[in-house]
Amino acid sequence: LTVVPSVRLHAGARMPQLGLGVYLVPAARTRALVGSAVSIGYRLIDTAAMYRNERGVGQAVTEAGLRRDDVFVTTKLNNDAHGYDAALRAFEHSRSELGLDYVDLYLIHWPLPHLNRYVDTWRALIKLRADGVVRSIGVSNFEPAQLDRLRDETGVTPAVNQVELHPHRIRQRLRAYHAAHDIVTEAWGPLDRGAALRAGPVIALAEKYGKTPAQIVLRWHLQLGNVVIPKTATPARLRENFEVFDFELDADDVDAVSALGATRD
Numbered sequence: 001l002t003v004v005p006s007v008r009l010h011a012g013a014r015m016p017q018l019g020l021g022v023y024l025v026p027a028a029r030t031r032a033l034v035g036s037a038v039s040i041g042y043r044l045i046d047t048a049a050m051y052r053n054e055r056g057v058g059q060a061v062t063e064a065g066l067r068r069d070d071v072f073v074t075t076k077l078n079n080d081a082h083g084y085d086a087a088l089r090a091f092e093h094s095r096s097e098l099g100l101d102y103v104d105l106y107l108i109h110w111p112l113p114h115l116n117r118y119v120d121t122w123r124a125l126i127k128l129r130a131d132g133v134v135r136s137i138g139v140s141n142f143e144p145a146q147l148d149r150l151r152d153e154t155g156v157t158p159a160v161n162q163v164e165l166h167p168h169r170i171r172q173r174l175r176a177y178h179a180a181h182d183i184v185t186e187a188w189g190p191l192d193r194g195a196a197l198r199a200g201p202v203i204a205l206a207e208k209y210g211k212t213p214a215q216i217v218l219r220w221h222l223q224l225g226n227v228v229i230p231k232t233a234t235p236a237r238l239r240e241n242f243e244v245f246d247f248e249l250d251a252d253d254v255d256a257v258s259a260l261g262a263t264r265d
């Protein structure tokens, strides 16, 4: 079985660098899909209260019979649950849907700056971590100024920022900020929902390496140091997206993929 490399989160936990995202996986199909993923070797599953499939994720993880600390489960606080008390309640709901004693990573799904409540929400996540029901805490879709505010007002920096990142949006400045602050960059929409697989340079590299376009793009993410969570509801693609540890892109080829996003940060 392939063992996925992991990254170290600043609070000390380790997170697999490749996982399965389950956005738009119907609730009724989630348990079987996640079960297949785990049997292939996936050890990171990314869900959210918003996706309404936490229950299936939790069932599959529990049924897999792995040691609890051999699988890494992320879920996210929904947009309607900002604020300290609401966030604590929302977490408890997610945890009971998942049926787990603890969640590995809990993220604020969106900052919603117009509400101006994300700092209070963050204080709730800090408490959840102190209580031991969440191992690591982070955010999603945050900009540097918002990350600065969390650190300056609470003293706690998110372990992870999960953001849209793919060859058409390479987030160079944000990744540099993350690196400077010991924040792991996690890429959502890593395949640009399929659009990245149709890019000419990606297709050319697939031919050069004898790999599929998806494998080229995922390899590019891994070599940038991103955690990456491609979604597929297609069983054959689960395996395809996992078989990315037996080759390496040359540095020039990494740059050729990055060049696709050079005009947009």
Ligand SMILES: NC(=O)c1ccc[n+]([C@@H]2O[C@H](COP(=O)([O-])OP(=O)(O)OC[C@H]3O[C@@H](n4cnc5c(N)ncnc54)[C@H](OP(=O)(O)O)[C@@H]3O)[C@@H](O)[C@H]2O)c1
Pocket (backbone or CB within 6 Å): 020, 021, 022, 023, 024, 046, 047, 109, 140, 141, 162, 163, 187, 188, 189, 190, 191, 192, 193, 194, 197, 214, 215, 229, 230, 231, 232, 233, 234, 237, 240, 241
């Ligand atoms: N934090 C946030 O705000 C946020 C936002 C969006 C997503 N996310 C997370 O990131 C995960 C991934 O993002 P995403 O689902 O938006 O987009 P994505 O992973 O870039 O793309 C998923 C699409 O690509 C297709 N696909 C997957 N593997 C393929 C392959 N090997 N060959 C060809 N097509 C392939 C899938 O089709 P099939 O399923 O039909 O195979 C699906 O249509 C989500 O599931 C979710 O966990 C987070």
